[in-house]
Amino acid sequence: MTTPNVLLICTDQQRFDALGASGNPHIATPNLDRLAAEGVLFENCYVQNPVCAPSRATLMTGRYVSTHGLHANGVDIDPGEEMFTKLLAGGGYDCGLVGKFHLGACFAGRSEPRLDDGFRVFRWAHDPYPGSSENAYHRWLRAAHPDLYAQARAGSVGWDSLPTEAHYSRWIGDETIEFLRAGRQDGKPFFFVANFFDPHHGFGAPPEYRERYDAAALPPRVGAEGELASKPAVFTDASKGSYAGHARGFADYTDDELDEVRAAYYAMVTLVDDEVGRILDALEAEGLAEDTVVVFTSDHGEMLGDHQLMLKGPFHYDCAVRVPLIVRWPGRFAPARRTELVQWVDLAPTFLDLAGVAPSPRHQGASLRGLLIGEDTAWRDWALCQYRDSGHAYDPPVHATMLRHDRWKLVVHHGAPASRRERTGELYDLESDPDELVNRWADPGHRDVRVELQELLIDVLVGVEDRSRPRLAHW
DSSP: OOSOEEEEEEESSOOTTSSGGGTOTTSOOHHHHHHHHHSEEESOEEOSSSSHHHHHHHHHHOOOHHHHOOOSTTOOOOTTOOOHHHHHHHTTOEEEEEEOOOSSOOOTTOOOOOOOOOEEEEEEOSSSSTTOTTOHHHHHHHHHOHHHHHHHHHTSSOSTTSOGGGSHHHHHHHHHHHIIIIISOTTSOEEEEEEOOTTSSSOOOOHHHHTTOOGGGSOOOOOOTTGGGGSOHHHHHHHHEHHHHTEEOGGGSOHHHHHHHHHHHHHHHHHHHHHHHHHHHHHHHTTOGGGEEEEEEESOOOOTTGGGOOSOSSOOSHHHHEEOEEEEOTTTSOOEEEOSOEEGGGHHHHHHHHHTOOOOTTOOSOOOHHHHTTOOOOOOSEEEEEEESOSSOOSSOOEEEEEEETTEEEEEEOOTTTOSSOOEEEEEETTTOTTOOSOOTTOGGGHHHHHHHHHHHHHHHHHTSOOOSOOOSOO
16 A cells, blocks of 8 residues: 555653663663664654643644644643644544543543544543543443452552553553454554553552562663752752642652652553554554554653653753654665654654645644655754743743754743743753753853854744745735
């Protein structure tokens, strides 16, 4: 077939380096490593926001955060936004999803609003916990494992450490495999999204996975003595209390607890990896592998104690905003590693391009097809990330904008009139300081570089304004 199926496998909160193929010898990801060896691994993929909902809205709309308007968790997607899956469905694709979606507020029994998204199959749970409304995972667990469901509801066993056969990552794998085997519409190509919940916190995994890692043997956290003194003040606040004080901060963890968190995080990734292996095996068994583009990625990263920070927030370190991106199409995309700065905003136009569906004039990214087939493609030399008080709200609000360009990373922490906070920022030379330890923002010797990057950022922000409405005349 010339029109491929597309299987998008997306995790939640997986850093770029939580992958053996990315050079981490301490984590077991043999199935993802095999996928990377057989496909194209993009080594510098950046999301457009470091928290869930704004990032996922960029994926689904192909637009930057400042354009699609879902600027923070707890904000509903604009009803006028267009999902790329709707365009695929209109082009003859059978579209389905299992797991997380997160394009709106979901609390106190309220379901996130659903647009006309093109999904025929929609097996959704906002998260795997009891507070998630319309929880398809809980309905499955109650039917398939009633005793374990009752124990988890009673608190005698943790949701994150349920046995593998009852775990929410296994549920995602089972539902995806069921779609591949029997749930597809005959005669149509498919686009299916497997949205895993892990390795999002809470940090837990089935015992047989957690036991695979010796917490004390994992590498030390990235950081330097006194590092926070040269960083924006909000980092010191966040180190004391994550999520604007709504969750434990780095300072509240003992060293042993921090080691345990990393071991549990790695265990969650390994569990997902095993489920990916089962899904890839099902593709082979159904004779679909040669005709299916498999994409693996994640919506953002996790601080994991690096830089004296936990979880996520107004942070633009690579461990927070740089994610895995692997694309495999056997016989069509030669195995390769690409170093270009690609972004999540590029995925929607890529999927439409591969499917032969006309692009949307509203999309702001670019198709990765040329890079995937190895063409000498001209490509942008920057990546943009926009944090707009996107996690738990701070007072005053925190607004920050990241520009990645050449060897540099600039992060502007905005002041008046955006916020009553001091205007400050971060500047890292990623060539000499890949761990982003030394902030050059206030260094007189780097003033010219900072000014040049700030000027480029202004041009980039003008370049990503939405001018998709057609101009009908000169006046």
